[in-house]
Structures are given as C-alpha cells and as structure tokens.
Amino acid sequence: MQVEYLIIGQGICGTWLSYFFQKEKQSFLVIDDKQENSSSRVAAGIINPVTGRRIVKTWMIDELLPFINNTYTELGNELGITAISPKTIIDFFPTPQMRFAFLERQADEPFLQIPKSENDFRNNFNYDLGYGKITPSFIVHLEKILPAWREQLLTSGKLSEELFDLSQLKITSDKIRYKDYAxxxxxxxxxxxxxxxPLFSRLPFAFNKGEMLLIEAEGISPENIYKKGIVLAPYLSKNLFWVGSNYTWDYKDDFPTKEFHEKTELQLKQWLKVPYKILDHRASVRPANVERRPFVGMHPVYKNAGILNGMGSKGCSLAPFFAKQLADHLVHDKNILPEADILRFRKILSQ
Ligand SMILES: Cc1cc2nc3c(=O)[nH]c(=O)nc-3n(C[C@H](O)[C@H](O)[C@H](O)COP(=O)(O)OP(=O)(O)OC[C@H]3O[C@@H](n4cnc5c(N)ncnc54)[C@H](O)[C@@H]3O)c2cc1C
Structure with a gap:
C-alpha cells in the first residue's frame, strides 16, 4: 500500500490530523492499536478558558475558542453526532483565598461571573463558601468522536488496527517503509x-498520570461542570458523570490506584448530597511537557518524520488547531507557530 502519510495513533491528535488530511484530499493510513486507557479515552473532554490558582486565561484561548467551536461542530455534523457542548463551570470555592482570587479577577475577566444568588445548588452539593461561574466552557465528547471517526476510517480502508512496531520502520531521505506500506x-x-x-524521546516531555472515576448520580444537571478540588463533569448519557483527577509525576505503571479511589470517594461523600454509585475507575498517562507548549512539526534531520504531541491536559483545545497547522505546513508549506514548532528543539533533536 502506498500513501502520502502514515499516521501513528488515533487519539484526539491522530483524529484531527487525519481529518484535515482528508479535507485536503491527501492519501493516508492511520495505524492504531486502540489502547483502552489512552489519554484521549480517559479524558473528561473539558475546555476551560481559565487556569491555575490565579485564574488566568488559558494560553491562546481567545483565538482557540471560535476555531474549536466551529471545527468540532463541523466534525460532529459530518459524523452525525454531538461533538461539542457548551457548559458552565460551577466553581465552588474550596478556600476563602480562592473566593477572593475569583472576585478580584472577575473585574477584568469576562469568562468569570459571580451569580446574584449562590444558593442554586444547595439541594445536590455541600458547599460553604459560595461559587463563581466560568462561561463559556465546553465539553468535547471524546467518547463519541473517537469511535465514530474510527468507524469512518475503517470503512474507507484508512485505518489499520495493529500495534506499530518501530523496529520495522525504515526511513530514507525520500521514502518511509513500514512492513508492506510505503x-x-x-x-x-x-x-x-x-x-x-528514539526519534522524538529527547523532546522535554513531562509525562504524568491521571485517574478518574465514572459515577452514576441522580438529580444533578448535566448542563454544568462542577468543581471543588475535584471535577464532576457530565459523561456520555444521563446521570453518568466523570470525576477526577490527579497529577502524579512519579508513577510505576499506568494502572488505577487504591489511593486515588479512596481519596476521591471521601471527597464525593463530603461534597454530594445525592446518592451515587461508582461504576468504573480508570487511569492514563498525559503526554505533557516541561514548557506546556505542544510538539508540532517535522524532525530537523529525518525531514519526512513528524510529530503532533505534547498536548498535556489541553488536548481537546490544542489538537484541532495544531493539527490544522501541521496539515497546512505539509500541504501548503505554511509556517507552524514558533512556540509549538519542534524546530525550537533543533539542537537536541539533531544530536
Ligand atoms: C485523567 C485525565 C483527564 C484529562 N482531562 C482532559 C480534559 O478534560 N480536557 C483536555 O483537553 N484534556 C484532558 N486530558 C488530556 C488529554 O487526554 C490529552 O491531552 C490528549 O488526549 C492527548 O491526545 P493524543 O492524541 O496526543 O494521545 P493519546 O490519546 O494517548 O492517543 C495516542 C493513540 O496512539 C495509539 N498508540 C500509541 N502507541 C501506539 C503503537 N505503538 N501502535 C499503535 N498505536 C499506538 C494509542 O492506542 C492511542 O489511540 C486528560 C488526561 C487524563 C489522563
């Protein structure tokens, strides 16, 4: 089989890159082994326009939000699914300091609002210090997008379900060969x-492990995402919620841990007033990096080998934007944003 592009992986990055190649009428084959605990299959899919204790705007969010909204809506329409939903984050203040920080930032930040009454959620949640609203926020329905796009690729013969074995890859200056593919x-x-x-492992990745619980709880509105130390977000269908997460940099494996289960269950017990049932517990490794900027572009030495990775905890908002940049770079010779282009690591990658 001969194609213009081999894409390894169909998480959110491989999904968007193959989508844009398809739009550009480029030939490609995606190879993916469908790891059930890949980061995109465990993620909540939240797009939060603000971040951190100081509640500052997420990197590039003003530019990203309209792009994200359009592209996910377009993808959803093509696949016949709802790919993205607008939500409001109900940010229950865990400490007086967080309430103060929110109030202070609210003056200059249109994403932040303090409601007139802070009593709307007393029936379902325990909280003492009130809440603010973060809007617009979004949920990307990864649990629908990934299988629907996969199905379309499989039907058109553009996805091979197999483990990619690096030892069988042969790169020459003008061709990529892998088993029977060129x-x-x-x-x-x-x-x-x-x-x-070995082509890309020198990039300054800072992989970290995160876990989630899937719970069933009645009476909580799926119109919002709720936050109080942990996050509770609507997931897949009515009464199902994603609960998480944590960031562990020092981990032995990517399995769910008893510690996370116990700690999160305790937090839920104190927070929720409604009965709930834990249905599942999963863990994955986030492909994060030291600089918190993605890795996008082509290798400085092996010029026909590239990467779209390093999305950290922001894959849902960054992947479509930078997949389009990479596709435009390859097809139309356009520039990749220097802060994301892996050529900023030219020296390390050339050693
Ligand atoms: C607990 C948790 C919560 C998160 N919540 C959010 C969130 O709310 N919002 C957000 O934006 N981000 C969130 N993230 C981060 C997000 O998941 C990542 O940024 C994003 O999914 C990374 O996507 P990716 O396509 O780069 O990698 P992945 O999702 O890991 O995809 C890689 C794909 O490659 C395949 N693959 C790998 N190696 C091989 C091989 N040798 N052969 C064949 N196939 C292979 C895997 O099977 C997989 O399908 C969360 C992450 C975690 C762990």
Whole structure:
C-alpha cells in the first residue's frame, strides 16, 4: 500500500490530523492499536478558558475558542453526532483565598461571573463558601468522536488496527517503509508512546498520570461542570458523570490506584448530597511537557518524520488547531507557530 502519510495513533491528535488530511484530499493510513486507557479515552473532554490558582486565561484561548467551536461542530455534523457542548463551570470555592482570587479577577475577566444568588445548588452539593461561574466552557465528547471517526476510517480502508512496531520502520531521505506500506511521510500522534521512540524521546516531555472515576448520580444537571478540588463533569448519557483527577509525576505503571479511589470517594461523600454509585475507575498517562507548549512539526534531520504531541491536559483545545497547522505546513508549506514548532528543539533533536 502506498500513501502520502502514515499516521501513528488515533487519539484526539491522530483524529484531527487525519481529518484535515482528508479535507485536503491527501492519501493516508492511520495505524492504531486502540489502547483502552489512552489519554484521549480517559479524558473528561473539558475546555476551560481559565487556569491555575490565579485564574488566568488559558494560553491562546481567545483565538482557540471560535476555531474549536466551529471545527468540532463541523466534525460532529459530518459524523452525525454531538461533538461539542457548551457548559458552565460551577466553581465552588474550596478556600476563602480562592473566593477572593475569583472576585478580584472577575473585574477584568469576562469568562468569570459571580451569580446574584449562590444558593442554586444547595439541594445536590455541600458547599460553604459560595461559587463563581466560568462561561463559556465546553465539553468535547471524546467518547463519541473517537469511535465514530474510527468507524469512518475503517470503512474507507484508512485505518489499520495493529500495534506499530518501530523496529520495522525504515526511513530514507525520500521514502518511509513500514512492513508492506510505503509513504512519503510518517507522523507520530502516539501520545505516551513517543517515550519509546528514539526519534522524538529527547523532546522535554513531562509525562504524568491521571485517574478518574465514572459515577452514576441522580438529580444533578448535566448542563454544568462542577468543581471543588475535584471535577464532576457530565459523561456520555444521563446521570453518568466523570470525576477526577490527579497529577502524579512519579508513577510505576499506568494502572488505577487504591489511593486515588479512596481519596476521591471521601471527597464525593463530603461534597454530594445525592446518592451515587461508582461504576468504573480508570487511569492514563498525559503526554505533557516541561514548557506546556505542544510538539508540532517535522524532525530537523529525518525531514519526512513528524510529530503532533505534547498536548498535556489541553488536548481537546490544542489538537484541532495544531493539527490544522501541521496539515497546512505539509500541504501548503505554511509556517507552524514558533512556540509549538519542534524546530525550537533543533539542537537536541539533531544530536
Ligand atoms: C485523567 C485525565 C483527564 C484529562 N482531562 C482532559 C480534559 O478534560 N480536557 C483536555 O483537553 N484534556 C484532558 N486530558 C488530556 C488529554 O487526554 C490529552 O491531552 C490528549 O488526549 C492527548 O491526545 P493524543 O492524541 O496526543 O494521545 P493519546 O490519546 O494517548 O492517543 C495516542 C493513540 O496512539 C495509539 N498508540 C500509541 N502507541 C501506539 C503503537 N505503538 N501502535 C499503535 N498505536 C499506538 C494509542 O492506542 C492511542 O489511540 C486528560 C488526561 C487524563 C489522563
């Protein structure tokens, strides 16, 4: 089989890159082994326009939000699914300091609002220090997008379900060969898999592990995402909620831990007034990096090998934007944003 692009991985990065190649009528094959605990399959899908204790705007959010809204809506229409939903984050203040920080930032930040009455959620949640609203926020329905896009790729013969074995990859200056496939370029969208890829493992990744519980709870409105130390977000269908997460940098494996389960269950017991049932517990490794900027572009030495990775905890908002940049770079020779282009690591990658 001969294609222009081999894409390794169909998480949110591989999904968007293949989507934009398809729009550009480029030939490609995606290879993905469908790891059930890949980052995109465990994520909540939240897009929060603000971040951190100081509640500052997320990097590039003013530019990203309209783009994200349009592209996910377009993808959803093509797949016949709801790919993105607007939500409000109900940010219950865990400490007086957080309430103070929110009030202070509210003056200059249109994403932040303090409601007239802070009593609307007393029936379902315990809280003492009130709440603010963060709006607009979004949920990207990864649990619908990934299988629907996969199905479309499988039907059109553009996805091979297999483990990609690096030892069988042969890169020459003008061709990529892998088993029976030949391609002009290979792009790695393999998330945590890049750790074992000698072409890109020198990039300053800072992988970290995160866990979630899936719970069933009645009476909580799915119109909002709720936050109080942990996050409770609507998931898949009525009464199901995603609960998480944590950030563990020092981990032995990517399995769910008893510590997270116990701690989160205790937090839920104190927070929720409604009965709930824990249905599942999952963990994954976030492909994060030291600089908190994605890794996008082509290798400075192996010029036909590229990467779209390093999305950290912001894959849902960054992946479509930078997948389009990478596709435009490859097809139309456009520039990649220097802060994201891996050529900023030219020296490290050329050693
Ligand atoms: C608990 C948790 C919560 C999160 N919540 C959010 C959130 O609310 N919002 C947000 O924006 N982000 C969130 N994230 C981060 C988000 O999940 C990532 O930024 C994003 O999913 C990364 O996508 P990716 O496509 O780069 O990698 P991945 O999702 O890991 O995809 C990589 C793909 O490559 C495949 N693959 C890897 N190696 C091979 C191989 N050798 N052969 C074949 N296939 C291979 C895997 O099967 C997988 O399908 C969360 C992450 C975690 C862990």
């Amino acid at each position: 391609a002009e370029n290979i792009i790695f969208c393999d998330g945590a898999g890049s750790l074992s890829n």
